[in-house]
Amino acid sequence: MAMGMTFINLFLILLFFLRHSVSVSGNTDSPYHHHHRSLVEDKAALLAFKKSVLVDPKSTLADWEDDVHVCNFTGVICSQQHHRVTQIDLSSSGLVAKMSPSLSNLTALRRLNLDENQFFGTIPPEISSLRHLQILALYDNNFTGPLSPSIFSNCSELKVIDLSLNYIRGRIPEEIGNCPGLWALSLYNNQFTGQLPAHLTNTTMHSLDVGYNQLSGELPSDLVSKLPHLKYLYLSYNNMRSHGNNTDLGSFFATLRNCTGLMELELAGMELGGRLLRSIAHPNLTILELQENHIFGHIPPEIVEFSLLLKLESLFLSRNLFNIRIPSTLGKLPHLSLLDLSNNRFNGEIPASLGDLMDIRSLLLNNNLLSGTIPPELFRCSNLYMLDLSYNKLSGRIPPEIIEIREIRGFINLSNNFLEGPFPIELSKLENVAEIDFSSNNLSGNIFPQISSCITLKMINFSHNSLEGQLPESLGDLKNLESFDISNNNIAGNVPTSLSKINLRFLNLSFNNFEGKIPSGGIFDSATYMSFLGNPRLCGSKSSRLSCPQKKHWFRSRTFWVIYVLVVVVFAPLSAVFCVIGFLRLRS
Ligand SMILES: *[C@@H]1O[C@H](CO)[C@@H](O)[C@H](O)[C@H]1NC(C)=O
Ligand SMILES: *[C@@H]1O[C@H](CO)[C@@H](O)[C@H](O)[C@H]1NC(C)=O
Ligand SMILES: *[C@@H]1O[C@H](CO)[C@@H](O)[C@H](O)[C@H]1NC(C)=O
Numbered sequence: 001m002a003m004g005m006t007f008i009n010l011f012l013i014l015l016f017f018l019r020h021s022v023s024v025s026g027n028t029d030s031p032y033h034h035h036h037r038s039l040v041e042d043k044a045a046l047l048a049f050k051k052s053v054l055v056d057p058k059s060t061l062a063d064w065e066d067d068v069h070v071c072n073f074t075g076v077i078c079s080q081q082h083h084r085v086t087q088i089d090l091s092s093s094g095l096v097a098k099m100s101p102s103l104s105n106l107t108a109l110r111r112l113n114l115d116e117n118q119f120f121g122t123i124p125p126e127i128s129s130l131r132h133l134q135i136l137a138l139y140d141n142n143f144t145g146p147l148s149p150s151i152f153s154n155c156s157e158l159k160v161i162d163l164s165l166n167y168i169r170g171r172i173p174e175e176i177g178n179c180p181g182l183w184a185l186s187l188y189n190n191q192f193t194g195q196l197p198a199h200l201t202n203t204t205m206h207s208l209d210v211g212y213n214q215l216s217g218e219l220p221s222d223l224v225s226k227l228p229h230l231k232y233l234y235l236s237y238n239n240m241r242s243h244g245n246n247t248d249l250g251s252f253f254a255t256l257r258n259c260t261g262l263m264e265l266e267l268a269g270m271e272l273g274g275r276l277l278r279s280i281a282h283p284n285l286t287i288l289e290l291q292e293n294h295i296f297g298h299i300p301p302e303i304v305e306f307s308l309l310l311k312l313e314s315l316f317l318s319r320n321l322f323n324i325r326i327p328s329t330l331g332k333l334p335h336l337s338l339l340d341l342s343n344n345r346f347n348g349e350i351p352a353s354l355g356d357l358m359d360i361r362s363l364l365l366n367n368n369l370l371s372g373t374i375p376p377e378l379f380r381c382s383n384l385y386m387l388d389l390s391y392n393k394l395s396g397r398i399p400p401e402i403i404e405i406r407e408i409r410g411f412i413n414l415s416n417n418f419l420e421g422p423f424p425i426e427l428s429k430l431e432n433v434a435e436i437d438f439s440s441n442n443l444s445g446n447i448f449p450q451i452s453s454c455i456t457l458k459m460i461n462f463s464h465n466s467l468e469g470q471l472p473e474s475l476g477d478l479k480n481l482e483s484f485d486i487s488n489n490n491i492a493g494n495v496p497t498s499l500s501k502i503n504l505r506f507l508n509l510s511f512n513n514f515e516g517k518i519p520s521g522g523i524f525d526s527a528t529y530m531s532f533l534g535n536p537r538l539c540g541s542k543s544s545r546l547s548c549p550q551k552k553h554w555f556r557s558r559t560f561w562v563i564y565v566l567v568v569v570v571f572a573p574l575s576a577v578f579c580v581i582g583f584l585r586l587r588s
């Protein structure tokens with residue numbers, strides 16, 4: 001069978017060269033005339049296509065005119081000898097149209113790219129006449145309706161189909177198996193239903209992306225076992241199930257082992273049930289996305305085999321039902337740069353071995369049941385960009401070793417744990433960090449003035465802790481600070497006026513012991529009283545509606561006048577009376 005196919009290909013290629021050589025060498029009228037006529041037909045087809053366009057906001061087709069050579073039309077490329085139109089690229093032109101069937105007359109077309117326009121209606125089945133088409137790119141349009149099976153009746157040269165981001169419904173036609181050379185099929189973000197057609201095994205699929213559809217059925221084991229060239233497989237956000245009535249994930253991974261070149265696998269968001277077994281180990285896998293499923297388990301001994309995932313760079317296991325300790329073997333994945341275990345029930349301590357992940361950039365362990373202290377070794381991950389340990393049960397102090405991630409540029413989120421003690425002064429060395437969230441812990445001590453060294457900080461949330469002392473004026477040196485939440489602490493003293501000089505957009509000083517007058521200018525002119533709640537000795541600021549009783553001049557206060565009146569009206573006459581009485585007594 002394979003032999004036959006090769007011969008047919010050879011035959012076609014020979015035929016192609018034959019026709020070309022005739023046209024190149026041919027000074028005789030008839031072949032030249034033949035090609036010339038084809039070009040005329042191509043032009044007619046393109047002009048008919050132009051007529052069907054309702055909106056052309058960028059005037060892309062302005063030079064598609066009778067008096068312009070068709071090979072000079074914007075977005076049109078002809079063969080080298082200018083005999084036929086071979087490529088159309090009208091991507092990102094904002095065109096609104098029903099795709100005209102006249103395109104089917106461009107029978108030498110190899111590449112049709114209408115990506116990122118607003119073509120609507122069904123894809124005309126007539127394009128099956130484009131028997132030399134190699135690339136069909138209709139990504140991000142408004143195509144609807146089912147795919148006509150006849151589209152795939154002449155697709156022997158088709159290599160790439162991209163229909164992603166449209167509104168196409170129905171099944172994926174099994175006739176797609178007619179395209180033996182198809183190596184990339186991208187249908188993500190449509191409304192395809194049914195199962196992946198088994199006929200896909202007739203193709204030489206390298207990249208299959210059908211994510212974000214409504215495909216159902218078991219994970220396609222039979223299919224993938226017959227697609228040995230598969231490198232990219234994206235099935236996320238469909239309605240598929242794992243084997244054994246959604247209990248067995250291992251079988252699918254076992255068949256995948258035949259795809260030795262598999263590099264990226266995405267099976268997210270399908271409520272897949274089962275456990276991770278040793279079959280997950282795959283030598284060439286770089287990205288594994290299994291988030292938002294129902295995968296559960298204790299520590300299977302096989303998890304050690306994670307260390308066989310030697311090329312793994314990204315591991316997404318968030319939003320599953322893992323209820324084990326984080327295996328310390330994860331620290332042995334030499335190229336791991338993203339580890340997302342968030343929103344599970346991982347318990348026990350954070351393994352110190354995670355500090356061996358020298359390439360890790362995003363470490364997301366938030367929303368689990370992790371306890372114990374933060375292992376200082378974790379900060380050996382000096383390439384960290386995002387560190388999220390929030391919503392766990394971590395206790396103890398923030399290790400001073402935090403200085404080792406001084407290059408961190410994204411965020412550190414340690415919020416909603418049981419951390420205590422003062423901030424390590426080493427924090428001030430993180431000069432590139434954009435966001436720090438230490439809220440809802442039991443951190444104590446002062447906010448040291450050196451915090452102003454973290455010059456790129458945009459967001460600070462220290463709320464709901466036991467911080468005390470005064471806020472340093474140096475906070476005003478944080479020129480990039482946009483959001484500052486220090487609510488629910490025991491901070492005392494005056495509000496630093498320097499905060500009025502920076503571009504703060506959010507401020508919350510509520511429930512502390514601030515005193516004195518709220519400064520004016522900047523954020524203080526726009527913040528409402530909601531930013532200053534629960535500070536009984538704080539006053540001022542028009543917008544905050546907190547009047548300043550203590551700060552009024554003493555002679556203007558009502559108490560003063562009450563005392564004054566009392567003194568003048570009651571005590572003065574009274575003392576006068578006593579004086580007189582005393583004087584009279586003295587005299588007598
Ligand atoms: C295409 O346009 C260029 C200049 O705009 C011109 O020199 C060339 O002759 C045109 N080609 C054809 C085939 O008309
Ligand atoms: C293709 O071209 C032929 C001849 O020029 C024309 O009759 C026919 O209508 C065209 N087909 C389409 C679909 O436009
Ligand atoms: C396949 O292409 C040929 C030539 O372009 C055409 O005559 C034929 O009708 C096409 N087949 C289908 C089913 O469209």
Ligand SMILES: *[C@@H]1O[C@H](CO)[C@@H](O)[C@H](O)[C@H]1NC(C)=O
Pocket residue numbers: 096097118120141142
């Ligand atoms: C295409 O879809 C987008 C998004 O749904 C919509 O805003 C736009 O109006 C549609 N365009 C046409 C021509 O249907």
Ligand SMILES: *[C@@H]1O[C@H](CO)[C@@H](O)[C@H](O)[C@H]1NC(C)=O
Pocket residue numbers: 001174175176177178199202
């Ligand atoms: C796929 O290949 C099988 C055998 O290799 C063949 O019988 C079948 O017709 C091919 N085409 C489709 C669409 O399945």
Ligand SMILES: *[C@@H]1O[C@H](CO)[C@@H](O)[C@H](O)[C@H]1NC(C)=O
Pocket residue numbers: 245
């Ligand atoms: C599959 O599992 C569901 C829920 O666990 C159960 O209701 C159903 O009966 C099972 N089906 C079979 C065929 O075992």
Ligand SMILES: *[C@@H]1O[C@H](CO)[C@@H](O)[C@H](O)[C@H]1NC(C)=O
Pocket residue numbers: 225254255256258
């Ligand atoms: C892997 O491929 C071999 C040879 O093609 C085959 O015998 C075996 O059954 C395949 N394994 C799986 C799990 O499909």
Ligand SMILES: *[C@@H]1O[C@H](CO)[C@@H](O)[C@H](O)[C@H]1NC(C)=O
Pocket residue numbers: 260261262283284
């Ligand atoms: C997969 O990895 C193995 C072992 O690292 C290697 O020998 C093989 O060539 C790789 N396969 C592909 C298709 O990259």
Ligand SMILES: *[C@@H]1O[C@H](CO)[C@@H](O)[C@H](O)[C@H]1NC(C)=O
Pocket residue numbers: 366367388390391411412413435436437459
């Ligand atoms: C942790 O803080 C960062 C930065 O503010 C934020 O982007 C992230 O969503 C937070 N994590 C959680 C679980 O809220």
Ligand SMILES: *[C@@H]1O[C@H](CO)[C@@H](O)[C@H](O)[C@H]1NC(C)=O
Pocket residue numbers: 415416439440461462463464483485506
């Ligand atoms: C700061 O953290 C607290 C508690 O974790 C949260 O309620 C509040 O919304 C956060 N503030 C900002 C500005 O995000």
Ligand SMILES: *[C@@H]1O[C@H](CO)[C@@H](O)[C@H](O)[C@H]1NC(C)=O
Pocket residue numbers: 420421442444466
């Ligand atoms: C918070 O820390 C203080 C000491 O700084 C301690 O007295 C208090 O009990 C702690 N609160 C909680 C809820 O752990």
Ligand SMILES: *[C@@H]1O[C@H](CO)[C@@H](O)[C@H](O)[C@H]1NC(C)=O
Pocket residue numbers: 487488507508509510511530531533
């Ligand atoms: C500040 O925090 C307090 C207490 O958490 C909250 O009630 C108030 O709404 C917050 N103010 C603003 C402006 O968000």
